[in-house]
Amino acid sequence: MRRTDKYPVEGPNSLWQVYRTVSRWKAIRNFIFIQISRYAPSLPLKRWIYRHVLGMKVGEHASFALMVMVDVFFPERIEVGNNTIIGYNSTILTHEYLIKEYRLGNVRIGSHVMIGANTTILPGVTIGDHAIIGAGSVVHKDVAPYSFVAGNPLRVLRDDVRNDQPDDERDE
Template sequence: MRRVEHHPAAGDKNAMQYWYRLVGPVKASFNFAIIFLCRYLPSLRLKNFLYRKLLGMHIGRDVSVGLMVMLDIFFPHLITIGDNSIIGYNTTILTHEFLVDEYRRGPVEIGKNVLIGANTTVLPGVKIGDGAVVGAASLVNRDIPPGVLAAGTPVKILKEKVKKDVHV
């Protein structure tokens, strides 16, 4: 079960039509500009600094966020990434989702020493435990326990204990 807050749409239109009420357009534009810049920035240290200081994200030491990673533009401060974790190329991490009648918001917690493969989507309200490995092109729609190998769309646990030399 994901940890998300449910909020009904503000009127007769679908929930996305009211996005500007969640976070002001100026803040959303600022967040987007920083995230867009970081998508192409090769410097991991500079990226982590910008994520921490300008977006309020909780980024551990020695985190590596790959090129083209797309983070949530409305609520990036709800993302936590533990020490020494790797977020693979073109991964998307969301802390909100719009539906027709409601929107949902929830934190994403990524533990220490986690590897998330390229082209993965992480949905709001999930926790990925320390030492877990998530295979490329996965849809993380539920919690992942510590130390497991998980992959697929939707994600499934493939192996209970991961060796240190697993490559995804």
């Protein structure tokens, strides 16, 4: 279940009213620094920008791969734990602008989480510690710790990955 706050709007769809919800200057500043981070090869530089410019909570040794797109308007609503990997070209959203309303929700990604490439994480979800998200997934609901999930719609492939052995150990 996603936890989002809903804000109704009058008149045209909510995206036309975006600058009533967020400052233009904040959006421009965030966009510039997010684009720098998307292309920067330096993980410490990315973490510094996310923490000190965008206001995200980012744990030690958290790694954001090339082309990761974090929410432009509300990146401060993103929290990523220690030693987590966010895969290539993934998107983390904390807002959604709809026809008659917009919604905001925090995204919490635990520690030691592996998020595969091209994954989209929607507002208001929590991903538990040690979870694995398969590439190309749409995370539209909470993910339990130690679970392996994938797909669109998101499905649980394994409830607990603690007992899994690496492929090279299974063959012996």
